[in-house]
Amino acid sequence: MDARVFHDQVVLPNVADLNADYGDLRRAMNAVLSVDALAAHIFDWCRRHVPSATLAARDDSNFRELLAQQNADFGLLRDIAKALKHVTLTRGQPQVRGAAMVASQSLGWGEMRWGEGRWGSPLQVVVELNDGSFRVVEAVVAAALAFLQAEMARLGI
Numbered sequence: 001m002d003a004r005v006f007h008d009q010v011v012l013p014n015v016a017d018l019n020a021d022y023g024d025l026r027r028a029m030n031a032v033l034s035v036d037a038l039a040a041h042i043f044d045w046c047r048r049h050v051p052s053a054t055l056a057a058r059d060d061s062n063f064r065e066l067l068a069q070q071n072a073d074f075g076l077l078r079d080i081a082k083a084l085k086h087v088t089l090t091r092g093q094p095q096v097r098g099a100a101m102v103a104s105q106s107l108g109w110g111e112m113r114w115g116e117g118r119w120g121s122p123l124q125v126v127v128e129l130n131d132g133s134f135r136v137v138e139a140v141v142a143a144a145l146a147f148l149q150a151e152m153a154r155l156g157i
Contacts, residue, residue, distance in 0.1 A: 001041075002041070002045060003038065003041035003042050003044070003045040003152065003157050004152070004157055006034075006037070006038060006041045007038055007041070007149075007152065010034050010037075011031075011034045011035055011037075011038050011145065014027070014030045014031045014034045014035075015031045015034075015035070015141060015142070015145060017030065017031070018030070018031040018125075018137075018138055018141060019138065022122075022124045022125065022136075022138045023104045023122065023123035023124050023125060024104070024125070025102070025103075025104050025125055027125075028102070028104075028125035028137045028138070028141075029084055029102075031137075031138075031141045032077055032080050032081050032084065032137065032140075032141060033081055033084060033085075035077055035081075035141055035144050035145050035148065036064070036077060036078055036081035038145075038148050039060065039063060039064045039067055039074075039078075039148060040060035040063070040064070042063075042148065042151060042152060042155070042157065043057065043059075043060040043063040043064075044060070045155070045157055046155065050155060053155055055067075064078050065078075067147075067148075067151075070147075071143075071144070071147040073140055073143035073144045073147060074143075074144040074147050074148065075095070076095050076096075076127070076129075076135065076140050076144075077140050077141065077144035079094040079095045079096050080096060080102060080127055080137070080140070082094065083096050083097070083098050083099045083101065083102070084099050084102070086098075087099050094130075095129050095130060096127055096128070096129060096130060097130055101127055101128045101129075102125065102126075102127045102137065103125070103126060103128075104123050104124065104125050104126075105123060105124075105126060106121045106122060106123055106124070116135065116136040116138075116139040124136055124137075124138065125137040125138065127140070
């Protein structure tokens with residue numbers, strides 16, 4: 001499966017599912033993991049078609065790290081995906097310590113970034129960062145995906 005097919009048939013449906021039920025942990029995790037995996041598909045496509053576009057990455061993990069340095073939302077999404085996979089993060093300087101920092105909950109006024117989340121503070125999947133602040137996972141997914149889609153457009157994928 002190439003990057004475009006993965007994007008269209010896996011990523012977009014998972015993100016649409018999250019948007020339809022933004023309080024569902026399973027849908028949020030599927031969206032996070034598939035957007036993170038999209039980066040590996042982009043890396044593989046670049047390796048085969050435009051090797052110079054891999055940012056001199058050694059592998060897809062290193063490619064994700066280089067992308068994370070370019071885009072903070074992708075960096076956070078990558079950290080969430082790693083936390084979901086490994087449960088507790090002990091290497092490097094991740095923005096979240098582990099999977100337990102992702103939960104479905106309501107946030108009150110001033111507890112999330114302005115413009116993120118749903119009006120009226122319904123249950124929504126959020127991630128608590130190591131600094132004690134919260135981000136709405138739906139918004140992180142949307143921003144990280146937009147970044148990767150721009151990369152795909154730039155590369156001609």
